[in-house]
Amino acid sequence: MIKLSKKIEYGILALQYIAVHSDKIVSAKEISEQMGIPYEFLSKTLQQLMKKGLIVSQHGIKGGYVLGKNAADVTVKDIIIALEGKASFLDCFVSSDGLICERSPNCTIKDPMEKLQSKVMQVFNNTTIAEIATT
């Protein structure tokens, strides 16, 4: 199925929440309760976003997260890559040279599919957390 995973969904919801409440540090617990996201799972997701620099963490009591970049500079594509390592439609496009599936390099749909993917990624790359937070 062509769909976004729960992790991506939670990641977008969380980043939006943090962006909207940028006047304070927000904890995973707060996001979890306000957004209705399983706490443990959300924590993992936030830790991943932190490792990729999309958010910054503060340890200890009164701790939590704030944005690590300007909301206008974080795209949906950034979030997908941060949480899943890659953003590609077919296995063909995962490796750097684009040739890892068994049909390559004689795959008859490789080129048109690569164009398709490029267009879709452009869409993901043109949507930012800033837009999502204000719309």
Next chain:
Amino acid sequence: MIKLSKKIEYGILALQYIAVHSDKIVSAKEISEQMGIPYEFLSKTLQQLMKKGLIVSQHGIKGGYVLGKNAADVTVKDIIIALEGKASFLDCFVSSDGLICERSPNCTIKDPMEKLQSKVMQVFNNTTIAEIATT
């Protein structure tokens, strides 16, 4: 993960093959062998495409499939819907009224996500089998 399923991949490969060989009837066996797709699985996929009218079948020996529509009129979106019933990113957008997930109707990302999805579907809707077969 944001990726196309094997079924979609096989469906595109098969439709492309049938389009390219439109001068004859092609069997599932031929596509399976030429494209390196598991026969049983491919058969199921072709039957689904047939039910949705994207291809037409002929029974019996010397039977097989031909396109059911002009290749230029069959889009990737059509294929996704034929094989998976829907084409939506998040659960929110599956039902007709767009309100089926537990966060709706107060979901804070519903509107921007719907726009995003609409743009991506536009991309899928602008790529046809004719293009894929000639590129």
Next chain:
DNA sequence: TTAAAATCGGATTACAATAGTCGGATTTAA
């Protein structure tokens, strides 16, 4: 100094969807 509340992180489990297989029925051309 101690307790509470938070992030961190590995391991594990539960579940669902995808991918693939099997067996048999039906159709049709030679």
Next chain:
DNA sequence: TTAAATCCGACTATTGTAATCCGATTTTAA
């Protein structure tokens, strides 16, 4: 009548997602 094909339902295997558990560490504040 046989062979080669579509058709169809049920089943299994595998994988990936989603969720959970347990404990360690950090930091603030009483």
